Amino acid sequence: MDLSIxxxxxxxxxxxxxxxxxxxxxxxxxxEALDFPVSSATVRNELSDLxxxxxLEQPHTSAGRLPSARGYRFYVDHLMKKRLLSGExxxxxxxxxxxxxxxxxxxxxxxxxxxxxxxxxxxxxxTPGGNAAVIRAVQFVQTSRRTAMVxxxxxxxxxxxxxxxxxxxxxxxxLRVFFRTLNEKLVGRVLADITPALIQGLAASLGExxxxxxxxxxxxxxxxxxxxxxxxxxxxxxxxxxxxxxxGSGVRRILDFLSRPEELTRLLLEGTGxxxxxxxxxxxxxxxxxxxxxxxxxxxxxxAGAIAVxxxxxxxxxxxxxxxxxxxxxxxxxxTELLDAE
Amino acid sequence: MDLSIxxxxxxxxxxxxxxxxxxxxxxxxxxEALDFPVSSATVRNELSDLxxxxxLEQPHTSAGRLPSARGYRFYVDHLMKKRLLSGExxxxxxxxxxxxxxxxxxxxxxxxxxxxxxxxxxxxxxTPGGNAAVIRAVQFVQTSRRTAMVxxxxxxxxxxxxxxxxxxxxxxxxLRVFFRTLNEKLVGRVLADITPALIQGLAASLGExxxxxxxxxxxxxxxxxxxxxxxxxxxxxxxxxxxxxxxGSGVRRILDFLSRPEELTRLLLEGTGxxxxxxxxxxxxxxxxxxxxxxxxxxxxxxAGAIAVxxxxxxxxxxxxxxxxxxxxxxxxxxTELLDAE
DNA sequence: AGTTAGCACTCTAAAACATCGAGTGCTAAA
DNA sequence: TTTAGCACTCGATGTTTTAGAGTGCTAACT
Numbered sequence: 001m002d003l004s005i006x007x008x009x010x011x012x013x014x015x016x017x018x019x020x021x022x023x024x025x026x027x028x029x030x031x032e033a034l035d036f037p038v039s040s041a042t043v044r045n046e047l048s049d050l051x052x053x054x055x056l057e058q059p060h061t062s063a064g065r066l067p068s069a070r071g072y073r074f075y076v077d078h079l080m081k082k083r084l085l086s087g088e089x090x091x092x093x094x095x096x097x098x099x100x101x102x103x104x105x106x107x108x109x110x111x112x113x114x115x116x117x118x119x120x121x122x123x124x125x126x127t128p129g130g131n132a133a134v135i136r137a138v139q140f141v142q143t144s145r146r147t148a149m150v151x152x153x154x155x156x157x158x159x160x161x162x163x164x165x166x167x168x169x170x171x172x173x174x175l176r177v178f179f180r181t182l183n184e185k186l187v188g189r190v191l192a193d194i195t196p197a198l199i200q201g202l203a204a205s206l207g208e209x210x211x212x213x214x215x216x217x218x219x220x221x222x223x224x225x226x227x228x229x230x231x232x233x234x235x236x237x238x239x240x241x242x243x244x245x246x247x248g249s250g251v252r253r254i255l256d257f258l259s260r261p262e263e264l265t266r267l268l269l270e271g272t273g274x275x276x277x278x279x280x281x282x283x284x285x286x287x288x289x290x291x292x293x294x295x296x297x298x299x300x301x302x303x304a305g306a307i308a309v310x311x312x313x314x315x316x317x318x319x320x321x322x323x324x325x326x327x328x329x330x331x332x333x334x335x336t337e338l339l340d341a342e
Numbered sequence: 343m344d345l346s347i348x349x350x351x352x353x354x355x356x357x358x359x360x361x362x363x364x365x366x367x368x369x370x371x372x373x374e375a376l377d378f379p380v381s382s383a384t385v386r387n388e389l390s391d392l393x394x395x396x397x398l399e400q401p402h403t404s405a406g407r408l409p410s411a412r413g414y415r416f417y418v419d420h421l422m423k424k425r426l427l428s429g430e431x432x433x434x435x436x437x438x439x440x441x442x443x444x445x446x447x448x449x450x451x452x453x454x455x456x457x458x459x460x461x462x463x464x465x466x467x468x469t470p471g472g473n474a475a476v477i478r479a480v481q482f483v484q485t486s487r488r489t490a491m492v493x494x495x496x497x498x499x500x501x502x503x504x505x506x507x508x509x510x511x512x513x514x515x516x517l518r519v520f521f522r523t524l525n526e527k528l529v530g531r532v533l534a535d536i537t538p539a540l541i542q543g544l545a546a547s548l549g550e551x552x553x554x555x556x557x558x559x560x561x562x563x564x565x566x567x568x569x570x571x572x573x574x575x576x577x578x579x580x581x582x583x584x585x586x587x588x589x590g591s592g593v594r595r596i597l598d599f600l601s602r603p604e605e606l607t608r609l610l611l612e613g614t615g616x617x618x619x620x621x622x623x624x625x626x627x628x629x630x631x632x633x634x635x636x637x638x639x640x641x642x643x644x645x646a647g648a649i650a651v652x653x654x655x656x657x658x659x660x661x662x663x664x665x666x667x668x669x670x671x672x673x674x675x676x677x678t679e680l681l682d683a684e
Numbered sequence: 685a686g687t688t689a690g691c692a693c694t695c696t697a698a699a700a701c702a703t704c705g706a707g708t709g710c711t712a713a714a
Numbered sequence: 715t716t717t718a719g720c721a722c723t724c725g726a727t728g729t730t731t732t733a734g735a736g737t738g739c740t741a742a743c744t
Contacts, residue, residue: 386737389737403738
């Protein structure tokens, strides 16, 4: 689509004014915002053309214009100028992230929180996860006479714990044997391979201990399964409540969608780089009234997880993209360092 | 306050019809709900009396009646019949709780979730916590070459972990020394005693290792502090969005309140047994339009933490109380067993 | 004396209608 | 090609009307 410079400037002004005010913008307002002198009538003619091209729309005949999905698309692709976060903003984010730097789970919680606060939308992040990851270590910690905690560390950087309970007193001896056996058999194995069948087999090699420690084995299975699926951390849903665009039943639909972690994961992991999905582009009916900005983060140069912002279509995309890319970069770096240190 | 049997029955019907329908109830509707034959005119006379006693109110002259705060109070204190959860409901709750039985944190998350689902309100629970609790064990688990996790188990049943990072490679040796020293010095100590000063002193006795492991000491301090404060788990806030009584700005106020964990903790821990705070009774202006039902749970017979439901004043109190008491009982039993096993 | 039918009265919610004004599209002149 | 001018459109806002649910009171009834 080829637009004259003037049309582009007018479209840009229209999008930005609308994003700022939330109300359809009229020719007069645009007139005043342009950096060259032109009458409102001229602007009206141009607006009429832009409407015909499907870049702008009118709620009704005598209202101002607002960007259509295509309009936003064009804006994002061609008109938006990349903005950077202010030093202040970066400082705040950095200090927030640093406080949870060495625990990938907590790190991603912090990321979601920061992103939600920055954009005043819902923010999601997935842990690195992935079935391809490999078990790096299995550790046991006794937590009381008859309970202990299994800690599973994967090559994807996740660290999961689970507490289990036995019907007899746990001794350091037992844990040690258990630890040795499990590390021998499990370290280096792909997470997806930890199936009930495998655990069954493992039980066999443990002999009579297997019966005693069946709850421990279940815990290992559980925790492996949990590590395998990239889990998602959602924050700031309540921000959406205060967007006028979700008045009434609209909130329900989107909150419903957000409450389904599998769907969220699928959405987040389906592309690469930074993507902006406007309205129907996400192909999720529940998100037809929303936009999603997704950015993948990489660990040691390989795609690992993703972070995303979900909010109304009316967004300051420049700002959101700046924020999300900064965060994706930071997370990538931090997790890379964390894993490189191995 | 002494009411004739008939007045009591009428008040009961009024409360229950209003709770069910959400609309002011008229004399006709009450008429039909009563188990003895009486005309609407008679009911009207009684209603008039009940209004004068301040138990019912009218939104405007020609509307039906709805319970005032005092009306609900009377209902809860004298009219409500204790209901029990259905077998089905108990089954669902039990299985949900069992899945996280041995980790107090997860258990309380499950409790909040169950309670929120059951009541369609916001639900909160506090972990046993308490400054009086004593450190039972400090454990270390290496999680990568330069990171490790500290696990702190308190006598209150809490178990907290924190990952820390060192600038040199951690060896099992180092962790062992560290483990020994810390257990020697810290086990049996009251959580509230773990101050920066104490840690400082501890560092001295570690000699040169203290410098290497300063981040580990910080982590211990951190995790002790976190264990000391009973932390709260809030779930189901979004349920409140769908209550008609919180239309508009009302949501904001209550969500604000719910987002302040210290205030929530204070509210939950301020009494004993099961308490029903209706409207202003909570003495929190942000909750004047809400009711809170709180139940303490006990570990080994001693008050430990609390769980609560926060929602609109228009509540099926019988149901909420049944649910919360069942859950408080279950949690108490489970945690008692868990700690008794020591 | 307590209960009830009957009725006038009250007050809101919903519908119908009137008005205002922002913003458009078109026309004709510059 | 641009712009001033103007008739026109259509939602937002405010006002009036109407309908109906529910009350309180009175007077008759048991």
